[in-house]
Each structure stands twice: as structure tokens, then as C-alpha cells.
Amino acid sequence: GTRQKYTQSGGVRPFGLSTLIIGFDPYTGVPSLYQTDPSGTFSAWKANATGRNSNSLREFLEKNYKETSGQETVKLAIRALLEVVESGGKNIEVAVMTKEHGLKQLEEAEIDAIVAEIEAEKAAAEAAKKAPPKET
Numbered sequence: 010g011t012r013q014k015y016t017q018s019g020g021v022r023p024f025g026l027s028t029l030i031i032g033f034d035p036y037t038g039v040p041s042l043y044q045t046d047p048s049g050t051f052s053a054w055k056a057n058a059t060g061r062n063s064n065s066l067r068e069f070l071e072k073n074y075k076e077t078s079g080q081e082t083v084k085l086a087i088r089a090l091l092e093v094v095e096s097g098g099k100n101i102e103v104a105v106m107t108k109e110h111g112l113k114q115l116e117e118a119e120i121d122a123i124v125a126e127i128e129a130e131k132a133a134a135e136a137a138k139k140a141p142p143k144e145t
Contacts, residue, residue, distance in 0.1 A: 027059045033108045062093040098124035
């Protein structure tokens with residue numbers, strides 16, 4: 010059809026974008042994350058990113074992903090974004106989807122609190138590295 014005709018002509022790819030699609034299996038309730046690419050293929054992921062700096066984000070997620078839920082998952086996503094976004098939480102927007110409550114956009118204050126928590130953890134880890142070893 011129309012889509013096939015456009016994708017076979019060079020320079021005319023109105024459907025050439027990558028998307029992340031999230032949802033819940035209607036039978037099991039298990040959350041799912043899929044990515045589509047411009048060729049039309051799709052793949053399932055546990056965590057992923059798309060857009061500018063997505064390779065850096067994906068690499069961070071591959072190194073740091075653990076099976077978590079709720080607040081720890083949100084914290085991992087924000088921690089990943091802080092790796093590539095300047096000015097802390099000011100340029101970060103987060104939405105959380107749950108089976109029970111659907112999609113909820115986090116307030117700026119909620120994001121700022123998580124950013125502060127992450128920065129405190131980083132500072133504590135740096136201080137621990139610089140501290141002299143304890144004698145026993």
C-alpha cells in the first residue's frame with residue numbers, strides 16, 4: 010500500500026521514526042516495553058532509550074539495570090538521564106505507568122527530590138573512595 014510505496018523511494022520516509030511502546034499484557038498483567046525502528050521491525054526490552062544520546066543511555070542501563078519496581082525503577086531512569094542531561098532535574102520529565110493507575114506525570118518537586126537523593130548517594134560514594142582505609 011501507501012506505506013510500502015513511500016519506504017521504497019529514497020528520501021521519502023514519512024514513517025521513518027523510532028518509538029518506545031509500553032503497556033501491560035491484558036491476560037497476565039506483566040508490563041512490556043517494545044521499540045520500533047524505521048525499518049518497521051520491533052524488539053522487546055527490559056529498559057531502553059531512543060533519541061539523542063540514546064546509545065549512552067542504553068549503555069548505562071545495560072550496566073546498571075536490575076529487576077526492580079516502583080521508586081527504584083524511576084530512580085534508575087533518572088540516574089540514567091542525569092548521565093547525559095545538563096542542569097540536573099530541570100530538563101527531565103518523567104511519567105510512570107502502572108496497571109492500577111495508568112499514566113501519571115511526576116511533579117517537578119518529586120523529580121527534584123529523587124535528583125537530590127541520587128546526588129547525595131554519589132557524594133557519599135566519592136567520600137568513601139577518598140577516605141583512608143580503616144585499620145583493624
